[in-house]
Amino acid sequence: MTLLDIQKLSICFHSRAGDVHAVDGVNIWLEKGKILGIAGESGCGKSTTVLAISRLLSANSRISHGKIIFKGEDLLQKTEKEMEAIRWKHISVIFQGSMNALNPIKTVGSQIVEPILIHEPRTSEKEAISRTKSLLESVGISSKRFSNYPHEFSGGMRQRAMIAMSLSCQPELVIADEPVTALDVMIQAQILELIKQLSEKLSLSMIMISHDLSVLFGLCDQIAIMYAGRVVEYGSANDVFKNPIHPYTARLMQSIPNIFGEKVLIDGIPGYPPDLLNPPVGCAFFDRCVERMSCCSERAPELLNVSKNHFSACHASYK
Amino acid sequence: MNEKNINEKNNTSTSLILGRFKNETWVQQMWADPLGKAGIIILVAVILISIIGPIVFPFDSKAGDSVEGVFRPPSSVHWLGTDDMGRDIFRATLTGAQVSLFVGLTASAISIIVGAIVGLLSGYYFGFGSNLSMRVTDFFFVLPVLPLIIVLASIFGQNIYITILVIGLTSWPSTARIVRSQVLSIREYKFIERIKSLGATDFRIIFAHILPNVMPLIYSNTVLVIAGAILAEATLAFLGLGDPVRVSWGTMLHYAFVSGAAGRQAWWYLLPPGIGIVLVVLSFTLTGHTLDKILNPRLRDY
Numbered sequence: 001m002t003l004l005d006i007q008k009l010s011i012c013f014h015s016r017a018g019d020v021h022a023v024d025g026v027n028i029w030l031e032k033g034k035i036l037g038i039a040g041e042s043g044c045g046k047s048t049t050v051l052a053i054s055r056l057l058s059a060n061s062r063i064s065h066g067k068i069i070f071k072g073e074d075l076l077q078k079t080e081k082e083m084e085a086i087r088w089k090h091i092s093v094i095f096q097g098s099m100n101a102l103n104p105i106k107t108v109g110s111q112i113v114e115p116i117l118i119h120e121p122r123t124s125e126k127e128a129i130s131r132t133k134s135l136l137e138s139v140g141i142s143s144k145r146f147s148n149y150p151h152e153f154s155g156g157m158r159q160r161a162m163i164a165m166s167l168s169c170q171p172e173l174v175i176a177d178e179p180v181t182a183l184d185v186m187i188q189a190q191i192l193e194l195i196k197q198l199s200e201k202l203s204l205s206m207i208m209i210s211h212d213l214s215v216l217f218g219l220c221d222q223i224a225i226m227y228a229g230r231v232v233e234y235g236s237a238n239d240v241f242k243n244p245i246h247p248y249t250a251r252l253m254q255s256i257p258n259i260f261g262e263k264v265l266i267d268g269i270p271g272y273p274p275d276l277l278n279p280p281v282g283c284a285f286f287d288r289c290v291e292r293m294s295c296c297s298e299r300a301p302e303l304l305n306v307s308k309n310h311f312s313a314c315h316a317s318y319k
Numbered sequence: 320m321n322e323k324n325i326n327e328k329n330n331t332s333t334s335l336i337l338g339r340f341k342n343e344t345w346v347q348q349m350w351a352d353p354l355g356k357a358g359i360i361i362l363v364a365v366i367l368i369s370i371i372g373p374i375v376f377p378f379d380s381k382a383g384d385s386v387e388g389v390f391r392p393p394s395s396v397h398w399l400g401t402d403d404m405g406r407d408i409f410r411a412t413l414t415g416a417q418v419s420l421f422v423g424l425t426a427s428a429i430s431i432i433v434g435a436i437v438g439l440l441s442g443y444y445f446g447f448g449s450n451l452s453m454r455v456t457d458f459f460f461v462l463p464v465l466p467l468i469i470v471l472a473s474i475f476g477q478n479i480y481i482t483i484l485v486i487g488l489t490s491w492p493s494t495a496r497i498v499r500s501q502v503l504s505i506r507e508y509k510f511i512e513r514i515k516s517l518g519a520t521d522f523r524i525i526f527a528h529i530l531p532n533v534m535p536l537i538y539s540n541t542v543l544v545i546a547g548a549i550l551a552e553a554t555l556a557f558l559g560l561g562d563p564v565r566v567s568w569g570t571m572l573h574y575a576f577v578s579g580a581a582g583r584q585a586w587w588y589l590l591p592p593g594i595g596i597v598l599v600v601l602s603f604t605l606t607g608h609t610l611d612k613i614l615n616p617r618l619r620d621y
Binding site: 093106 | 509
């Protein structure tokens with residue numbers, strides 16, 4: 001069952017230099033109970049796309065067209081009031097930079113209790129507190145730390161607390177926006193292990209953003225690779241990693257060192273992503289692509305099915 | 320070591336480091352500061368006197384019955400002498416303390432509430448309303464407040480509640496400005512975005528999350544606004560725009576002035592209300608500055 005279906009979503013930001021087309025016709029979908037990973041370089045529109053799902057984009061943004069179908073309803077047609085009821089109850093977000101995502105002058109526990117009390121007004125405060133304590137235990141934080149302030153937590157613990165908070169209302173969809181950036185590698189591993197365990201235990205549907213491909217490979221069922229505001233490849237984690245079709249994905253894979261393989265010089269991708277103020281008419285990867293053809297600069301490739309459940313947006317892959 | 324043990328260990332070590340700050344409330348920190356201590360002592364003394372004083376030494380506002388009783392220097396019967404109508408100045412000063420403090424506190428309550436709400440709303444929201452409210456604030460800023468208060472007081476009459484309203488409604492702009500500038504920076508924090516994603520209403524974000532973050536500013540500002548409000552009341556009353564029915568320190572000074580107490584060298588009539596005003600304003604200013612020093616980490620020296 002498709003839980004979330006983003007269709008041809010385009011978002012632009014107003015700036016003094018003109019409109020920045022941050023997201024351009026993105027198609028992504030997510031089955032219930034699966035984890036979708038979105039990867040891509042900085043500024044490719046990963047965060048913008050997922051923040052649009054819960055309509056949390058900044059005021060200078062505009063969703064120019066597209067649909068976000070969540071459980072059969074288009075979230076873009078909802079009023080702000082209706083969105084308030086959907087946020088956290090149905091779609092929760094684990095933010096990046098957990099240290100800033102907690103109010104410094106309120107106890108961690110009370111901040112986890114808050115969404116429960118907002119969305120389930122019939123829950124008594126006592127019940128919400130005991131639920132929060134068991135949530136904290138389930139992410140590996142002693143319930144004695146309930147009334148500690150955020151500054152008394154370490155970075156990893158704050159991120160755990162954020163995960164506990166994201167699960168407080170038993171949402172159908174959890175969006176994790178780079179949940180492990182700014183944490184050291186050991187803590188990253190712990191947090192990812194925790195997310196993996198929780199997602200199996202609670203059969204969570206999740207969207208996870210990262211620019212660390214190895215993180216996504218270990219965790220996700222589906223992977224979408226984004227480039228310059230477009231999805232260039234979408235498929236099961238195994239397919240995308242083992243048989244990347246799009247030249248950009250292929251080059252990305254080559255840029256991950258393999259600790260078991262021979263020593264090779266890491267081959268980066270020369271050039272820069274295109275200017276999103278004036279996105280190219282054709283394929284956005286044209287300038288940097290080694291397999292480019294004459295039609296690539298004229299027509300933007302669409303995300304098409306190239307093999308079973310494996311989609312790519314590249315003219316060269318359609319043959 | 321399992322996670323629980325690690326957590327407990329963390330807990331004890333953090334509380335050791337934070338112990339000095341954790342166990343010291345701001346009242347204790349204030350007491351440690353000599354100026355703050357002086358401020359608290361004077362303040363508590365004045366408040367106690369203004370509450371208990373008029374009960375123990377009630378003031379009879381009716382004029383004395385003989386000409387001999389007028390402008391008497393301090394004696395065993397009238398500890399601070401008598402005024403131009405033969406009334407006891409010691410008792411008048413005690414009652415006046417109550418009125419001055421009452422006007423000061425209520426007027427600054429109005430001022431702080433209006434200022435905080437304008438500051439919070441115009442800081443949180445962008446757009447026309449926010450800009451308009453700041454231009455209104457600017458308008459009140461550049462307005463010469465004393466002439467305005469005089470005009471308003473003479474239009475609306477000499478009533479203590481009018482005085483309170485007039486002072487309260489002309490002294491909020493500085494609070495609004497200070498609160499707004501802080502809200503502008505807090506609203507950009509990540510945690511506000513997170514709270515928005517919880518599905519919280521704007522009302523909740525502003526009053527449950529932003530307000531506690533600007534509270535220290537409001538506290539220290541309140542104390543300074545009270546001092547200003549008491550001075551404003553004294554000024555109005557001295558100019559003869561106070562409530563003629565009630566005795567405040569300002570009205571005492573006014574009647575001392577118009578009855579020519581200075582010319583008759585009746586120092587006992589001029590000094591008590593004057594010293595009272597100075598002491599109260601001084602105590603609020605001292606506590607306000609110390610509070611500011613404690614609550615604003617940038618003014619703290621380690």
